[in-house]
Amino acid sequence: MTNSELITRIPQRDRRAIARAITIVENDMPETGALLRELAPRxxxxxxxxxxxxxxxxxxxxxxxxxxxxxxxxxxxxxxxxxxxxxxxxxxxxxxxxxxxxxxxxxxxxxxxxxxxxxxxxxxxxxxxxxxxxxxxxxxxxxxxxxxxxxxxxxxxxxxxxxxxxxxxxxxxxxxxxxxxxxxxxxxxxxxxxxxxxxxxxxxxxxxxxxxxxxxxxxxxxxxxxxxxxxxxxxxxxxxxxxxxxxxxxxxxxxxxxxxxxxxxxxxxxxVEAMLRVDFWNTRRRAMLETELVQVIKHEKTSFDLARELVAASL
Ligand SMILES: Nc1nc2c(ncn2[C@@H]2O[C@H](COP(=O)(O)OP(=O)(O)O)[C@@H](O)[C@H]2O)c(=O)[nH]1
Ligand SMILES: [Mg+2]
Structure with a gap:
């Protein structure tokens, strides 16, 4: 069932459409956002x-x-x-x-x-x-x-x-x-x-x-x-x-x-927290973390400051 079929059938209380839609949100499937947007007025x-x-x-x-x-x-x-x-x-x-x-x-x-x-x-x-x-x-x-x-x-x-x-x-x-x-x-x-x-x-x-x-x-x-x-x-x-x-x-x-x-x-x-988490740890930040960790181990930098740098970095 496509999203638009779901959106037509859900208000008709079509059981299959409802079941499918709940499975979509339950599994965080990519259609979730659009589906909920279309249903919002109802x-x-x-x-x-x-x-x-x-x-x-x-x-x-x-x-x-x-x-x-x-x-x-x-x-x-x-x-x-x-x-x-x-x-x-x-x-x-x-x-x-x-x-x-x-x-x-x-x-x-x-x-x-x-x-x-x-x-x-x-x-x-x-x-x-x-x-x-x-x-x-x-x-x-x-x-x-x-x-x-x-x-x-x-x-x-x-x-x-x-x-x-x-x-x-x-x-x-x-x-x-x-x-x-x-x-x-x-x-x-x-x-x-x-x-x-x-x-x-x-x-x-x-x-x-x-x-x-x-x-x-x-x-x-x-x-x-x-x-x-x-x-x-x-x-x-x-x-x-x-x-x-x-x-x-x-x-x-x-x-x-x-x-x-x-x-x-x-x-x-x-x-927001979920989205930030996904977006935050991109390849470059991961790389930056790995590089800088050595300094933390050597006590040249604190993990606190490294975290601040990662947040401040526009990567
Ligand atoms: N004696 C008695 N047994 C009840 C009552 N309500 C439910 N039960 C029984 O208690 C058991 C557990 O009930 P259930 O509704 O499955 O509980 P749940 O785990 O909270 O959902 C079942 O065997 C019911 O038949 C009641 O008011 N009196
Ligand atoms: Mg029960």
Whole structure:
């Protein structure tokens, strides 16, 4: 498919075109820049939601139940799964796979997993670009399912407008969330598996921890804590209600724009760094480095000064 075919077909929600376009951005293929440029005028419709939390918390179950709810309200949904343990990417129980197949048969649902390919560098950025493609395709919601374990996974939260952190009742999860940085990225918390013991205690623990963080700034959003039992489809309406409340809050306060500005600011920074890195180490600079290194070894020049010279050199 040529770029112009892609650009015609993506807004028609052509699955093959969408899949191809995401592969292009995922692999940094040369068409990426032109593709995103052509799609840019179509962006801005989709609301982007992050569902993150430890493995096994019920993120995939929640995501598929939320998707069904959104579909019942007539909305279209795209899911990007960045999760090595996800049903979307395999390694799941049979029941989960059947459930996902069920929703992905639906014309109004698109499911895509993104590989971590060993290094996670740039994955957050790529997830954002993939979401842009799905936004251009006209989906009402783009949901990112990510395992919140490392910094790079946490970064993916920045690609979302609203991030829900999913935990389970077992004691210690709240403390774990605090340690792992999940607390900072949560717009609200979901205590899933609340059919198990300790759900109310977990809600109280989280609420207490959160109360210490309140700064009483004007327009402050205090992350709510809700309970769900995804496997029994309980609490999903409330999950959707919280997404909508947070969306309304962001819109009212202007924070939606500042969040999106921040997202693009980071993306531009990242791209500039990548471009500089590629352009900087040309043959002549590499040669200059090799020549001058001898002086560094002889202590006639510091590596600091050599770096400065390389940057200053117009090669
Ligand atoms: N008891 C109970 N089990 C659940 C609930 N939600 C999900 N599960 C189960 O927990 C397991 C992990 O769920 P999954 O959605 O794959 O978790 P993920 O790794 O966070 O995506 C699956 O066997 C689910 O069926 C729940 O609310 N209660
Ligand atoms: Mg999962």
């Amino acid at each position: 962006l801005g419709h989709a609301y982007r939601v992050g569902i993150t939390g430890p493995p096994g918390a019920g993120k995939s179950t929640l995501t598929s139940e939320l998707t069904k709810l959104l579909r019942s309200k007539g909305m279209t949904v795209a899911i990007i799964a960045v999760d090595p343990t996800s049903p979307f990417t395999g390694g799941a129980l049979l029941g989960d796979r059947i459930r996902m197949q069920e929703i992905s048969m639906d014309e109004g649902v698109y499911v895509r997993s993104m590989a971590t390919r060993g290094s996670l560098g740039g994955l957050a950025a790529k997830a954002k670009d993939a979401a842009d493609i799905l936004d251009a395709a006209g989906f009402d919601y783009v949901i990112f399912e990510t395992v919140g374990v490392g910094q790079s996974e946490l970064d993916i939260a920045k690609a979302a407008d609203t991030t829900a952190v999913v935990l389970v009742p077992e004691s210690g999860d709240a403390v774990q969330a605090m340690k792992s940085g999940l607390m900072e990225i949560a717009d609200f918390f979901v205590v899933n598996k609340s059919d198990r013991e300790g759900a109310d205690q977990a809600v109280r623990a989280l609420t207490t921890i959160l109360s210490f963080r309140i700064t009483h700034k004007e327009d402050e959003w205090i992350p709510p804590v809700i309970k769900t039992t995804a496997s029994k489809n309980e609490g999903i309406e409330q999950l959707f209600a919280k997404i909508e409340e947070h969306h309304a809050h962001l819109t009212k306060t202007g924070h939606l724009i500042s969040r999106r500005l921040e997202r693009e600011r980071e993306r531009v920074h990242e791209l």
